[in-house]
Amino acid sequence: MQTAAMAGEQTNVKVVVRIRPYNQKELEQNAKSIIKVMDATTLLFDPGEEDDEFFFHGTKQKYRDITKRVSKKISMEFDRVFDVDATNLQIFEECTAPLVHSVLNGYNCSVFVYGATGAGKTFTMLGNHTSLGLTFLTMSHLFDKMKEKRNVYRYDVGVTYLEVYNEQVMNLLTKTGPLKLREDAHGVIVSGLSVRPIQSADELLELLALGNCNRTEHPTDANAESSRSHAIFQVHIRMTDATTNSKRLVKLSMIDLAGSERSSSTKCFGLRFKEGASINKSLLALGNCINKLADGLKHIPYRDSNLTRILKDSLGGNCQTLMVANASMSSLTYEDTYNTLKYASRAKKIRTTLRQNALKSNMPKEFYIKKVNELKEENERLKKANTALEQRIGKHSTLNEGDFQQWFHRIEALFSETAKVQERLIVLKSHAKILAFRDKLKTAISELFENFPTACSAQTECSIYTSSARDLNKQINKLRGETEYWSEKFENLHKELNKLQTEVKMSKHAKLLQIFLQKEYTCLQNARQLLRNNHLKDLRFELNKAIDLSYKIMKDACLSEEQCQNMEKLQQLFYIDALDEEEIQSDMNETEELFGQPNNASGNLTFEISSTSAQSGTDKEKMKIFVTSILSTEVIKSPQNKEKLKDVLLKSKKFTHKNLLRAVAVGIQKENKKASPTRIRKSPRRLIAKAPNFERRLPMRQVNESSNVLPDRDFILN
Numbered sequence: 001m002q003t004a005a006m007a008g009e010q011t012n013v014k015v016v017v018r019i020r021p022y023n024q025k026e027l028e029q030n031a032k033s034i035i036k037v038m039d040a041t042t043l044l045f046d047p048g049e050e051d052d053e054f055f056f057h058g059t060k061q062k063y064r065d066i067t068k069r070v071s072k073k074i075s076m077e078f079d080r081v082f083d084v085d086a087t088n089l090q091i092f093e094e095c096t097a098p099l100v101h102s103v104l105n106g107y108n109c110s111v112f113v114y115g116a117t118g119a120g121k122t123f124t125m126l127g128n129h130t131s132l133g134l135t136f137l138t139m140s141h142l143f144d145k146m147k148e149k150r151n152v153y154r155y156d157v158g159v160t161y162l163e164v165y166n167e168q169v170m171n172l173l174t175k176t177g178p179l180k181l182r183e184d185a186h187g188v189i190v191s192g193l194s195v196r197p198i199q200s201a202d203e204l205l206e207l208l209a210l211g212n213c214n215r216t217e218h219p220t221d222a223n224a225e226s227s228r229s230h231a232i233f234q235v236h237i238r239m240t241d242a243t244t245n246s247k248r249l250v251k252l253s254m255i256d257l258a259g260s261e262r263s264s265s266t267k268c269f270g271l272r273f274k275e276g277a278s279i280n281k282s283l284l285a286l287g288n289c290i291n292k293l294a295d296g297l298k299h300i301p302y303r304d305s306n307l308t309r310i311l312k313d314s315l316g317g318n319c320q321t322l323m324v325a326n327a328s329m330s331s332l333t334y335e336d337t338y339n340t341l342k343y344a345s346r347a348k349k350i351r352t353t354l355r356q357n358a359l360k361s362n363m364p365k366e367f368y369i370k371k372v373n374e375l376k377e378e379n380e381r382l383k384k385a386n387t388a389l390e391q392r393i394g395k396h397s398t399l400n401e402g403d404f405q406q407w408f409h410r411i412e413a414l415f416s417e418t419a420k421v422q423e424r425l426i427v428l429k430s431h432a433k434i435l436a437f438r439d440k441l442k443t444a445i446s447e448l449f450e451n452f453p454t455a456c457s458a459q460t461e462c463s464i465y466t467s468s469a470r471d472l473n474k475q476i477n478k479l480r481g482e483t484e485y486w487s488e489k490f491e492n493l494h495k496e497l498n499k500l501q502t503e504v505k506m507s508k509h510a511k512l513l514q515i516f517l518q519k520e521y522t523c524l525q526n527a528r529q530l531l532r533n534n535h536l537k538d539l540r541f542e543l544n545k546a547i548d549l550s551y552k553i554m555k556d557a558c559l560s561e562e563q564c565q566n567m568e569k570l571q572q573l574f575y576i577d578a579l580d581e582e583e584i585q586s587d588m589n590e591t592e593e594l595f596g597q598p599n600n601a602s603g604n605l606t607f608e609i610s611s612t613s614a615q616s617g618t619d620k621e622k623m624k625i626f627v628t629s630i631l632s633t634e635v636i637k638s639p640q641n642k643e644k645l646k647d648v649l650l651k652s653k654k655f656t657h658k659n660l661l662r663a664v665a666v667g668i669q670k671e672n673k674k675a676s677p678t679r680i681r682k683s684p685r686r687l688i689a690k691a692p693n694f695e696r697r698l699p700m701r702q703v704n705e706s707s708n709v710l711p712d713r714d715f716i717l718n
């Protein structure tokens with residue numbers, strides 16, 4: 001129910017009501033209940049009787065007994081209502097155990113018990129042999145808690161136990177008094193009251209028992225052991241911080257007030273009546289203070305009685321206060337119970353301001369100045385760290401240009417490096433391929449010279465083929481060696497690109513960055529395509545040179561026109577074959593495979609005979625056009641043979657230029673058997689070159705010019 005106190009917190013006095021069961025006398029008098037506990041916080045005062053029937057001369061009357069009092073049926077709310085079966089332990093656990101926590105955190109706390117004589121105040125506060133009271137339970141708990149914290153604090157505990165009887169303040173531990181009250185800046189001080197130091201809860205109990213023996217008690221009509229005084233038991237705790245040696249003083253007060261009954265109810269006279277009047281005077285003063293405090297007035301008449309002077313701190317000051325209002329449920333104490341509940345309701349409205357008690361220390365002033373400066377510095381440092389963290393959070397939560405720039409720079413740098421290495425690698429490979437191609441052409445040109453030894457004028461133009469095969473190989477090997485180095489570099493960059501791609505995927509801005517990444521990949525691919533085109537251009541240049549030369553050779557050989565035409569076609573095929581495109585293309589594709597992005601699904605390029613034919617029809621149709629164009633020439637005289645050959649070629653699953661040449665050679669062999677059987681040789685190139693039906697040559701440029709792009713590579717059907 002109680003919550004731990006917080007510094008500077010405004011808190012109300014907590015009020016709980018405890019209902020006592022009927023005592024012997026009440027049972028004997030068959031008293032009726034005037035309190036009905038509705039729930040944990042609500043009670044109904046004077047609920048009235050359910051069987052409230054009125055009989056007159058043995059007959060049940062329609063109307064109630066007008067002489068009978070009308071039930072008040074007042075519903076009242078408190079912080080907690082404990083019914084007759086509640087135990088002291090239960091009240092301790094719910095109400096006073098949390099106060100111990102507050103005390104050890106430096107807050108003063110007070111517990112009052114209030115009520116008419118015999119209502120159960122002393123039973124609640126001190127208990128009896130079978131049921132320990134709140135004071136004992138709370139103090140034991142306090143000592144247990146102090147034990148737990150003894151590594152952090154050193155505790156010095158002392159107690160005072162005094163009573164206010166007939167407006168006189170007496171020390172119950174020494175049975176001395178009356179003591180005078182005086183006030184200083186810290187509050188009310190009881191002059192001459194010494195604090196008795198104690199070490200354990202047992203010692204405390206001994207002192208409590210001693211004080212109770214000394215307490216003024218007289219039997220009243222209401223209570224055989226009626227306490228006629230207000231008893232104030234206080235525990236003073238000095239807490240010393242083990243590390244800083246700073247000290248703090250706190251106070252826990254347990255106050256058992258004298259009975260608040262009307263003098264008449266106790267049926268006392270003489271001294272007892274005076275006693276009762278005095279009790280009532282102090283309780284009246286207490287009631288006034290409670291009312292004024294509840295109304296929030298500034299002037300509170302604490303000085304009206306010694307009791308209120310002593311309780312000033314507990315009621316309106318820096319204190320967490322709990323009031324336990326004890327009441328009997330018996331109709332015999334109707335007035336007293338009603339008054340008690342009214343009192344308690346007023347007390348509920350009192351607000352106190354909690355302040356943690358100040359630390360006191362023996363440390364010199366300089367120590368604190370240093371400490372304050374250190375803390376200021378620490379505070380500044382933490383503020384800066386906090387600002388930096390906030391900025392970082394802000395950066396991550398919104399689209400931040402700087403953040404993006406960093407990513408862009410990183411991606412651009414890596415792709416630009418990759419593009420450079422890619423260019424170097426492809427140029428080197430291209431160069432090596434051109435040299436290898438030149439080597440092949442050189443062989444073909446040499447064969448031509450062999451076949452047409454009369455072609456002397458062309459010999460002078462063969463300078464590019466004069467370098468020895470050894471020199472060419474040397475150059476090619478050197479280039480391949482360099483290629484290896486750049487290949488490795490390229491592979492490493494490829495790995496880095498893959499890593500970057502994964503990081504981008506995981507990043508907060510993955511979607512945007514992936515678009516940027518894709519753009520860079522496309523640029524890289526375009527650059528690769530450009531280099532590939534350059535390479536093919538160089539190859540074509542190389543080929544054209546060889547074709548020009550072969551034309552000159554054939555011109556010198558004085559062939560017929562038809563011979564020249566056929567020769568041109570087949571010679572051209574040979575040159576194309578000499579390109580060994582498959583090898584070139586696979587090398588060119590190497591860079592693409594590294595990125596896992598080949599040109600098309602199978603990794604093969606489309607067969608092309610010319611740029612126009614490449615755009616029209618399927619691969620099969622293109623092949624048909626190509627085969628027809630080859631065979632349409634007069635290479636094979638018999639139209640039957642031509643058709644057969646065409647069929648064979650078109651049905652062939654693996655169709656390559658080499659196969660075509662071989663097939664053409666076989667066709668020619670059959671066709672021209674009669675004419676010159678001895679001169680037919682296995683090599684189609686030689687066969688074609690030396691075929692007797694080749695006549696005078698015609699200009700051979702058309703075919704070459706119609707094809708802007710070199711035939712790319714052979715292809716595999718399906």
Ligand SMILES: Nc1ncnc2c1ncn2[C@@H]1O[C@H](COP(=O)(O)OP(=O)(O)OP(=O)(O)O)[C@@H](O)[C@H]1O
Nearest residue numbers: 020116117118119120121122123223226227258259
């Ligand atoms: N909750 C309770 N359960 C059982 N018995 C109780 C309870 N409250 C009080 N009593 C008994 O009622 C009697 C009177 O109680 P107690 O002495 O505590 O009253 P009091 O309010 O202190 O009276 P006074 O102001 O005259 O001292 C005692 O015998 C006590 O044991």
